[in-house]
């Protein structure tokens with residue numbers, strides 16, 4: 001079992017984010033501070049529109065804060081250029097999006113394998129790892145189906161397999177069980193928790209799902225732009 005490591009996986013300092021559209025500025029996150037130790041399984045709760053996706057996007061460097069600094073695994077990601085951030089996402093992150101983001105022209109196993117393409121693995125090993133990852137989410141019978149041939153819940157499981165297959169340093173998951181029935185959702189939560197225990201991967205999960213909140217090391221509530 002992986003030891004909890006007191007080192008910070010993610011450290012967020014005085015981060016604010018506002019969106020500007022036309023004359024209107026909406027402040028979503030306000031001078032937020034947060035420290036997540038390596039290996040922690042963290043759940044973020046908050047009402048719709050409270051800024052959960054925004055926060056995950058900032059940690060995943062898909063968007064930049066208006067002010068403040070973010071460090072992941074000891075490296076500052078704020079203020080870095082595009083190439084460095086692409087490299088950061090590739091090396092460190094598994095991302096599970098609220099709306100899966102699968103490539104429609106690739107099959108399930110090809111969608112998963114894509115996330116391993118830039119890693120130093122033999123083609124055969126890439127295939128085996130992808131198949132194993134799909135097996136863990138119960139999709140080994142649907143390897144060669146395209147996203148359009150899969151249900152919403154199955155597509156979500158492909159997205160989860162894709163995020164977990166490279167055993168990343170950090171998994172960012174936005175409503176990972178939002179499209180799943182209770183049983184499948186529970187299995188997925190167990191799979192994520194198992195990976196967390198075995199590999200020490202840090203998880204940050206935005207959700208309304210009480211089952212996930214139940215297994216979390218820590219549940220954070222986001223309200224009025226801050227963690228309360």
Ligand SMILES: Nc1ncnc2c1ncn2[C@@H]1O[C@H](COP(=O)(O)OP(=O)(O)OP(=O)(O)O)[C@@H](O)[C@H]1O
Nearest residue numbers: 019020021028046047048049050051052053054055
């Ligand atoms: N690109 C954008 N431009 C302008 N406003 C945005 C943008 N993205 C998000 N917002 C606004 O920021 C606020 C927070 O949105 P966010 O998506 O982070 O909420 P959320 O907590 O993930 O909600 P949900 O539970 O519905 O997914 C909302 O009021 C939203 O309208």
Ligand SMILES: [Mg+2]
Nearest residue numbers: 052053098174
């Ligand atoms: Mg959201």
